[in-house]
Amino acid sequence: MFQSPSVVRFKGLGPGFWPVTIVLALLSIANAWYFLYGNIDWIMPGASQPVADRASDIDGLFKFMAVSSGAIMIFVAGYVIYFAIAFRARPTDSPDTIGVQIHDSPKLELWWTVLPALLLILLTALSINVWYKIYFGTKAPALTMEVIGHQFYFEFRYPGLKTSVFSKTEPMHLPVGVPVRLLITSTDVIHQFWVPEIRLKSAGVPGLVQSLNFTPLRTGTYDIACAEFCGADHSLMRGKLVIEPVATFNKWLDSENKTAAAGGGAINLAGGSAGTGKTLFAQKCAACHNNPPTPFDQKLVGPGLLHITDDPAHPTLVTGKTPTPEHIAEILQNGFTGPIGTMPNRQANGLSDKDIANAVAYLTSLK
């Protein structure tokens, strides 16, 4: 037999509805105040002092979203908790107590469809504005350079610089206040060039060149990270970006050019230190070559390097050439792919000129 159940009764929108609403509104305002006027550097790095022009645009959009979605979150969570407490079942209820039997309210539903839609339309307008600035808003770039991703380092090519700069051994340099365009690509797998303080990132996609345009606004040293998974050592694919005054930047470019001209590609091996080379070997070579060095046949990944210059069984290296110090330096510099595997180049191993000189000094001392 069905008996009509007893329906709960309460006044208005429920006990304490308006005070709770006021508290939630105040919390939303506090949240807005914090994002607009507080220091949010612990959420967005360098938010208080933008490092690039696009950073302040993107932060503005971020703050608008943090303020509006923060308010939505506060109201949703606040009301859910409040409703749960205010409309909880009581031990004194008769077992057939039920809630108010409301099925819908077209007016209310219209509001909560239209208001979010309007908010999203506003957000769309703001987003398109910043989007336009990012892709089409930069004045003609005064510096156009290339960023090439490799496993696991970035290569930077500057106009007028004959040699590349590699993130493992040297920071990237940019002049402050000069509009730059980075042309980004990759030679092996997908990488992403990202400087958190600049806020922009772009994938280096093999077979595709993408550009990033911005103007650095503050001098300083910032981190570069690869933001797309690119292989075993993805997490180590990092670098530094130095933003410096134009004069300093030009001086740096000059010195890079001189180094390149003086060296002419070959490395000055005089002054290499076998002792430093030994430490370096333990750090950078021991992953593939036995340390302490063993005879040729005792391989790890690569062959053992003891007696590399005076092994009667192997008068030549796997390259087929005599093991002169110059030739060993050449292998360290350019890498080599041969019958027993691949030796990575200096960029992949992160070897400076000095490092190579030291390593050669150490290796040739192994008798």
Place this chain on the structure above:
Amino acid sequence: MQAGTSTTHEAHDAHDHIHPPPEGFVRKYVFSLDHKVIGFQYFFTGLLIMFIAGSFAELVRLQLTDPNGAIMSHTAYNEMFSMHGTAMVWLVLIPLVTGALGNFVMPLQIGARDVAFPWLNMASFWILPVAALILFSSMLWGGPHAGWTEYPPISLADGTAGALWCLAIFTIGISSTMTGLNFMVTIMKMRAPGMTWTRMPLFIWATFATALMNMVATVALSVAVGALFLEHVFSVPFFDPARGGSVVLYQHMFWFYSHPAVYIFIIPAFGVVSEVLPTFARKPIFGYKMIAFSSMAISILAFTVWMHHMFPSGIAPWLQLPFMILTYAIGIPTGIKIFSWMATIWGGRIHFTSSMLYALGFLITFTFGGLSGIFLASVPVDLHMHGTVFVVGHFHYVVAGGAVMGFLAAVPYWYPKATGRMLNERLAQLGFWLFFIGLNGTFLPMHWLGLEGMPRRTATYAGFAKAFPDAVFWNQFETAFSFLMAAAIGLLAFNVIWSLRHGTLAGINPWGARTLEWTISSPPPYYNFKKIPQVFDRPYNFDQPLPYRNTDNELDEFPEFGRVLMPIPQPVGAGA
């Protein structure tokens, strides 16, 4: 009662004879055609794989307690997070929310004796352990290393393991497509007489929307991983730019499936919440039509937003805009749902069962995940956030805070119907608090870590920790809280097994719920409904008698039951 039978539609006459139950262990429990048994099979298989994939996640978290990597090599770490993601998405979430919940609940809720194609259903399930074996066997060859997305060209370095990964995903895709087709036909053709589209329970609407996506989207994934497989094995250069392929092409095909895939596991959770909230608030669902409509709207919009995963990845700038706007647009139906659920509990009489706690927790965590998704949808802000642990935080708020919370709300809710016994309520509620606190503690700090500059999928973060020293503390904090979630899942598994024997007897309708499955005995007989019921109205009007006729006489045959939380509404005409 007899009058009711004679008005049954002709189409249903064919179903009015009852097949004898199968005999023998194998036909009953292994190669069963019964949707309920298949539901259990999905449930226990999914739970088992969840343990494996979850322990991978804990290894990942342990590694990150030290900025230089605490426990394993880079390669091992990469394998762990790749296996965690792959197994959780394809072998845990989709099988649990569509396979387990959909299979067990959907035919009962529409008053059917089984799904439309029981043989197909059985085949769908048995593909799952095969795919799982293929996927886990890939670990013998070193496992996949490029994340659950396996983007080429980096994934091509995985060799045999990568090919096996493709094979496993292709295989499970067949299962998804067949289940989608099966459920769509079942819902379209096998509803009880009188159950019009607008009288269906909302879980059925959700299952329908999910089935539609499963059927349409999975094909794109199969093509993507099929092409990747050919590239692995026969070196066909689909994705190799040096030989005329396109790297970005894979991402398009992958996300054309994988964005809907997120909705494939979130929409059934929507359905669960739409059932649990009215039952325990003792109130009709608010805005039935808008909730049903928004499920369908989301499932269709889901196909139009995939490029928001690829804003910095090599698409033309102008192409970013429509995908940004369409992604924003999904916020509108999602908002409608959230607000309707809030209005559902307003003015109710709320019983805090573990199901209800999970559903209320879902409202908070899912809203958070939805809102952080709006940040990622905005092209300029995404250019900063893409590829960081912010994305990981957002995704887990949606998946763990949405899909898994919805699933965890469903387990105590339908467990009494499935087994005839109640879950231990104390343990289940403890599980909720562990899970809810663990979830927020694990994934909240990821948001600011990501914004500060921590890329995702990094085995070490010494460089980042130098720039942002708090990173070490927050990563250890996340790891500690992640174990609370693991404990909650462990507790659930214990509870599920312990209560099989020791739970109090449930009776037909322990929650005083109003959908059709609560009008038959617990557990339901092999044939579900002795007579196919007739439906007169939506199931959510708590001030009315149940809108069913022809529910046969089982309601009078109450077993002695341990406790009845709420009075059971009587069906139309019962005792009248």
